[in-house]
Amino acid sequence: MQHELIDVLIVEDESALAQLHAELISKHPRLRLVGIASSLADAQVQLESKQPQLMLLDNYLPDGKGITLISNPMLTRANCSVIFITAASDMDTCSQAIRNGAFDYILKPVSWKRLSQSLERFVQFAEQQRVWKIVDQQNVDSLYQLQAKNYRQDNGSKGIEENTLALVQSLFNQKSAHFFSVDEVVTETGLSKTTTRRYLEHCVEAGFLSVEMLYGKIGHPRRMYKRAVL
Template sequence: MQHELIDVLIVEDENELAQLHAELISKHPRLRLVGIASSLADAQVQLERKQPQLMLLDNYLPDGKGITLISNPMLTRANCSVIFITAASDMDTCSQAIRNGAFDYILKPVSWKRLSQSLERFVQFAEQQRVWKIVDQQNVDSLYQLQAKNYRQDNGSKGIEENTLARVQTLFNEKAAHCFTVDEVVSETGLSKTTTRRYLEHCVEAGFLTVEMLYGKIGHPRRMYKRSAA
C-alpha cells in the first residue's frame, strides 16, 4: 500500500544547517520537502501557500522569533505540527513551545541522530492518527508515548563505509588541535559536502569528534569539528 507523503517546510536562515535538514528529509521515503524559508515573513507566506504538515522551525530569524509563529492561528488553520530547533535554551521559550503544542524541541548544535529520530517519530505519529479514526485508551497512550519517546541508543553506523570513515578520522588524528569547518574537510578529503556532513555527524555521535560553535551575530553559529580529547 502506498502511503501519502508528509510535506515539510524548513524555516532556517543558516544555509548550511537548512541544507543538512533538507538532506535528512530527502532520505526519508515518507517525507517531502516543499520549501525552505529564511525569514519569519517568508515562513508565513509559504505556510499559507504550501500547507505543510510539518515545519522545522528555527527561533532566531532576521525579522523576528520563530516562537511567535507557534502561537499564530495560521499554524492551527494549516494543521501544521512543529519541531522547534533553536539555540534558545531558556525555560520560558521551551515552556512556550510546549504549551503551544510543539511536537519536539531540539537544541543547537543539532545532533543528526536526534533530529532523524524526531522525524521518524513524527512519521509514526502521523500514520497512527491516519489509521485510528476512533481511539481507545491504549491508542491514546501510544500517541503520547511517541511524542515523549526515549531515544534509542545505537551506533549510528548505517550507510557508513569503513575506508571513507578512516579517511576522515586520519585527517583529525593528524591535526588533532585544529578546528575544521565542513568546507575544510571537503577540501582535505575530496569528499562531497553531503558525504562529509554525514561522516562528521557520525563521528560526533560516536564520540570521536566534538562540535564547537563559532558565533557571529545571534542565530548564525558555525559548526566547527575537532578531535575529542583522548
C-alpha cells in the same frame, strides 16, 4: 499500499542549513518538500498557500522570532505541526514551544541523526493518527511515547563506509590538537557536506571526536570537532 505524502515547509534563513534539511526530507519516501522560507513573513505566506502538515521552524529570523509563529492561530487553522530548530537554549523559549504544542525541539547546531529520528517519529505519529479513528488508552500512550521518546545514544555504524571513515579519522589523527569546522573537513577530504556531517557525528557518538561550540553571529553557533583525548 500507497501512503499519502506528508508536505513539509522549511523555515530557515541560513541557506546552507536549509539545503541540508531539504536533502534529508528528499531522501525520506513519506515526506515531500513544498517550500523553503527565509523569513517570518514568507513563512506565513507559504503556510497559508501551501498548507504543509509539518514545518521545520528556525527561531532567529531576519524579521522576528519563529516562536511567535508557534502561538499564531494561523498555525492551528492550518493543522500544521512544528519541529522547532533553534540556538535558543533558554528555558522560557523551550517552555513556550512545548506549551504551544511543538512536536519536537532541537538545538543548533543540528545533529543530522537527531533530526532524522525526529522526522521518522513524526511520520509514524501521522500514520497512527490516520489509521486510528477511535483510540483506546494503549493507542493514546503510544502517540505520547512517539512525541516524547527517550533518545538512546548508540555507536551503530549503519551507512558508515570503512574507507570514508578512515579518511575522516586520519585527518584528525594527523592534526590532533586542531579544531575543525564542517567546512574545513569538507575542504580537506573532498566529501559532501551532508556526508561529512554524518561521519563527524558518528565519530562523536563513538567517542573518537569531541565537540565544542564556537559562538559568532547570534543564533548561529558553529560546531567544532577535535580528536578526543584518550
